[in-house]
Amino acid sequence: MNITIVFFIGFVVALVGVVPPGLLNMTAAKISLKDGYARGITFSIGACVIIVFQTYIGTLFARYLSNHQDVVDVLQRVAFVIFVLITIYFLVIAKSEDKPKAELKVKSKKSRFFQGMLLSALNVFPIPYYAYMSITVASFGWMDFEKTSIISYVAGATMGSFVAFYFYIFFFDKIKSKTLTSQKSMNYLIGTVTGVISIITLVNIIKEM
Secondary structure, three states, rough: HHHHHHHHHHHHHHHHHHHOOOOHHHHHHHHHHHHHHHHHHHHHHHHHHHHHHHHHOOOHHHHHOOOOOHHHHHHHHHHHHHHHHHHHHHHHHHOOOOOOOOOOOOOOOOOOHHHHHHHHHHHOOHHHHHHHHHHHHHOOOOOOHHHHHHHHHHHHHHHHHHHHHHHHHHHHHHHOOHHOOOOOHHHHHHHHHHHHHHHHHHHHHHHHO
Protein backbone atom coordinates (compact mmCIF):
# COMPACT_ATOMS: atom_id res chain seq x y z
CA MET A 1 0.00 0.00 0.00
CA ASN A 2 1.40 3.40 -1.02
CA ILE A 3 1.98 5.26 2.24
CA THR A 4 1.79 8.63 0.44
CA ILE A 5 -1.76 7.87 -0.67
CA VAL A 6 -2.65 6.67 2.82
CA PHE A 7 -1.17 9.87 4.27
CA PHE A 8 -3.26 11.98 1.90
CA ILE A 9 -6.41 9.99 2.78
CA GLY A 10 -5.81 10.59 6.48
CA PHE A 11 -5.22 14.27 5.70
CA VAL A 12 -8.55 14.60 3.86
CA VAL A 13 -10.47 12.61 6.49
CA ALA A 14 -9.17 14.95 9.19
CA LEU A 15 -10.09 18.05 7.20
CA VAL A 16 -13.64 16.77 6.77
CA GLY A 17 -13.90 16.23 10.51
CA VAL A 18 -12.23 19.45 11.70
CA VAL A 19 -13.24 22.13 9.16
CA PRO A 20 -16.86 22.46 10.43
CA PRO A 21 -16.89 24.89 13.40
CA GLY A 22 -16.28 23.14 16.70
CA LEU A 23 -14.86 23.73 20.16
CA LEU A 24 -11.21 23.22 19.21
CA ASN A 25 -10.96 25.21 15.98
CA MET A 26 -13.09 28.08 17.28
CA THR A 27 -11.05 28.22 20.50
CA ALA A 28 -7.83 28.32 18.47
CA ALA A 29 -9.26 31.20 16.43
CA LYS A 30 -10.39 33.12 19.52
CA ILE A 31 -7.01 32.65 21.21
CA SER A 32 -5.18 33.94 18.14
CA LEU A 33 -7.41 37.01 17.98
CA LYS A 34 -7.06 37.75 21.67
CA ASP A 35 -3.48 36.71 22.48
CA GLY A 36 -1.75 36.53 19.10
CA TYR A 37 -1.00 33.94 16.42
CA ALA A 38 1.81 32.29 18.38
CA ARG A 39 -0.46 31.26 21.23
CA GLY A 40 -3.10 30.05 18.78
CA ILE A 41 -0.49 27.84 17.11
CA THR A 42 0.71 26.59 20.50
CA PHE A 43 -2.86 25.67 21.43
CA SER A 44 -3.26 23.83 18.11
CA ILE A 45 -0.07 21.84 18.59
CA GLY A 46 -1.26 20.74 22.02
CA ALA A 47 -4.61 19.65 20.54
CA CYS A 48 -2.83 17.74 17.76
CA VAL A 49 -0.73 15.78 20.26
CA ILE A 50 -3.94 14.27 21.63
CA ILE A 51 -5.34 13.80 18.11
CA VAL A 52 -2.36 11.54 17.34
CA PHE A 53 -3.45 9.13 20.08
CA GLN A 54 -7.15 9.45 19.28
CA THR A 55 -6.56 8.64 15.62
CA TYR A 56 -4.28 5.72 16.49
CA ILE A 57 -6.82 4.26 18.93
CA GLY A 58 -9.61 4.72 16.40
CA THR A 59 -7.56 2.98 13.69
CA LEU A 60 -6.70 0.06 15.99
CA PHE A 61 -10.38 -0.27 16.83
CA ALA A 62 -11.12 -0.30 13.09
CA ARG A 63 -8.54 -3.04 12.58
CA TYR A 64 -10.22 -5.13 15.25
CA LEU A 65 -13.64 -4.58 13.70
CA SER A 66 -12.32 -5.48 10.24
CA ASN A 67 -11.78 -9.01 11.57
CA HIS A 68 -15.39 -9.17 12.75
CA GLN A 69 -17.37 -8.40 9.62
CA ASP A 70 -20.72 -9.14 11.23
CA VAL A 71 -20.15 -6.33 13.72
CA VAL A 72 -19.00 -4.00 10.92
CA ASP A 73 -22.18 -4.68 8.94
CA VAL A 74 -24.35 -3.69 11.89
CA LEU A 75 -22.28 -0.58 12.62
CA GLN A 76 -22.42 0.52 8.98
CA ARG A 77 -26.20 0.38 8.98
CA VAL A 78 -26.43 2.24 12.27
CA ALA A 79 -23.93 4.85 11.05
CA PHE A 80 -25.88 5.27 7.81
CA VAL A 81 -29.09 6.06 9.70
CA ILE A 82 -27.27 8.46 12.04
CA PHE A 83 -25.56 10.36 9.21
CA VAL A 84 -28.82 10.63 7.26
CA LEU A 85 -30.58 12.06 10.32
CA ILE A 86 -27.74 14.51 10.93
CA THR A 87 -27.84 15.57 7.27
CA ILE A 88 -31.59 16.17 7.37
CA TYR A 89 -31.29 18.04 10.66
CA PHE A 90 -28.63 20.48 9.48
CA LEU A 91 -30.17 21.06 6.06
CA VAL A 92 -33.55 21.79 7.64
CA ILE A 93 -32.35 24.12 10.41
CA ALA A 94 -30.12 25.84 7.84
CA LYS A 95 -33.29 27.48 6.54
CA SER A 96 -33.84 29.23 9.84
CA GLU A 97 -32.63 32.73 10.52
CA ASP A 98 -29.10 33.32 11.68
CA LYS A 99 -28.75 33.56 15.42
CA PRO A 100 -26.22 35.70 17.23
CA LYS A 101 -23.08 33.76 18.03
CA ALA A 102 -22.21 33.37 21.64
CA GLU A 103 -18.78 34.64 22.49
CA LEU A 104 -16.34 31.95 23.53
CA LYS A 105 -14.41 33.29 26.49
CA VAL A 106 -10.93 31.97 27.09
CA LYS A 107 -10.04 32.76 30.66
CA SER A 108 -6.89 30.70 31.16
CA LYS A 109 -3.60 32.53 30.94
CA LYS A 110 -1.59 29.38 31.49
CA SER A 111 0.14 27.35 28.84
CA ARG A 112 -2.00 27.22 25.70
CA PHE A 113 -0.26 23.97 24.82
CA PHE A 114 -1.72 22.12 27.79
CA GLN A 115 -5.05 23.85 27.33
CA GLY A 116 -5.14 22.46 23.80
CA MET A 117 -4.31 18.99 25.10
CA LEU A 118 -7.03 19.21 27.74
CA LEU A 119 -9.82 20.37 25.43
CA SER A 120 -8.79 17.83 22.80
CA ALA A 121 -8.80 15.03 25.38
CA LEU A 122 -12.30 16.03 26.48
CA ASN A 123 -13.48 15.72 22.89
CA VAL A 124 -13.94 11.94 22.48
CA PHE A 125 -15.82 12.11 19.15
CA PRO A 126 -12.64 11.68 17.01
CA ILE A 127 -12.11 8.09 18.18
CA PRO A 128 -15.37 6.63 16.77
CA TYR A 129 -15.12 9.01 13.80
CA TYR A 130 -11.66 7.80 12.79
CA ALA A 131 -12.63 4.20 13.51
CA TYR A 132 -15.61 4.44 11.16
CA MET A 133 -13.75 6.36 8.45
CA SER A 134 -10.83 3.90 8.62
CA ILE A 135 -13.18 0.97 8.08
CA THR A 136 -14.86 2.78 5.20
CA VAL A 137 -11.57 3.67 3.52
CA ALA A 138 -10.22 0.14 4.01
CA SER A 139 -13.40 -1.37 2.54
CA PHE A 140 -12.63 0.47 -0.72
CA GLY A 141 -9.13 -0.98 -0.72
CA TRP A 142 -7.50 2.42 -0.29
CA MET A 143 -5.57 1.40 2.83
CA ASP A 144 -4.81 -1.63 4.96
CA PHE A 145 -4.07 -2.06 8.64
CA GLU A 146 -0.37 -2.83 8.39
CA LYS A 147 1.88 -0.90 10.78
CA THR A 148 3.30 1.45 8.11
CA SER A 149 -0.17 2.26 6.76
CA ILE A 150 -1.51 3.03 10.23
CA ILE A 151 1.43 5.32 11.02
CA SER A 152 1.04 7.10 7.68
CA TYR A 153 -2.72 7.45 8.19
CA VAL A 154 -2.27 8.85 11.72
CA ALA A 155 0.39 11.29 10.50
CA GLY A 156 -1.88 12.48 7.69
CA ALA A 157 -4.84 12.92 10.03
CA THR A 158 -2.72 14.89 12.50
CA MET A 159 -1.36 17.15 9.75
CA GLY A 160 -4.86 17.63 8.32
CA SER A 161 -6.15 18.66 11.75
CA PHE A 162 -3.31 21.15 12.19
CA VAL A 163 -3.92 22.67 8.75
CA ALA A 164 -7.60 23.14 9.65
CA PHE A 165 -6.62 24.85 12.91
CA TYR A 166 -4.11 26.97 10.98
CA PHE A 167 -6.84 28.07 8.60
CA TYR A 168 -9.06 29.19 11.46
CA ILE A 169 -6.19 30.98 13.20
CA PHE A 170 -4.95 33.00 10.24
CA PHE A 171 -8.13 33.58 8.27
CA PHE A 172 -10.93 33.71 10.82
CA ASP A 173 -10.49 37.42 11.48
CA LYS A 174 -10.77 38.15 7.73
CA ILE A 175 -13.78 35.94 7.01
CA LYS A 176 -15.71 36.05 10.28
CA SER A 177 -18.07 38.72 8.94
CA LYS A 178 -18.47 37.01 5.57
CA THR A 179 -21.29 34.73 4.47
CA LEU A 180 -18.96 31.73 4.78
CA THR A 181 -19.03 31.92 8.55
CA SER A 182 -22.75 32.61 8.95
CA GLN A 183 -24.69 30.00 10.86
CA LYS A 184 -26.77 29.18 7.79
CA SER A 185 -23.73 28.53 5.62
CA MET A 186 -22.07 26.40 8.25
CA ASN A 187 -25.24 24.35 8.69
CA TYR A 188 -25.33 23.75 4.94
CA LEU A 189 -21.65 22.83 4.96
CA ILE A 190 -22.03 20.29 7.77
CA GLY A 191 -25.18 18.88 6.17
CA THR A 192 -23.38 18.49 2.84
CA VAL A 193 -20.40 16.74 4.43
CA THR A 194 -22.56 14.28 6.36
CA GLY A 195 -24.66 13.78 3.22
CA VAL A 196 -21.57 12.73 1.26
CA ILE A 197 -20.55 10.37 4.07
CA SER A 198 -24.10 8.92 4.02
CA ILE A 199 -23.82 8.22 0.30
CA ILE A 200 -20.43 6.54 0.73
CA THR A 201 -21.85 4.41 3.53
CA LEU A 202 -24.87 3.45 1.44
CA VAL A 203 -22.62 2.42 -1.48
CA ASN A 204 -20.62 0.30 0.95
CA ILE A 205 -23.74 -1.42 2.28
CA ILE A 206 -25.05 -2.13 -1.23
CA LYS A 207 -21.68 -3.55 -2.31
CA GLU A 208 -21.71 -6.04 0.56
CA MET A 209 -25.25 -7.30 -0.04
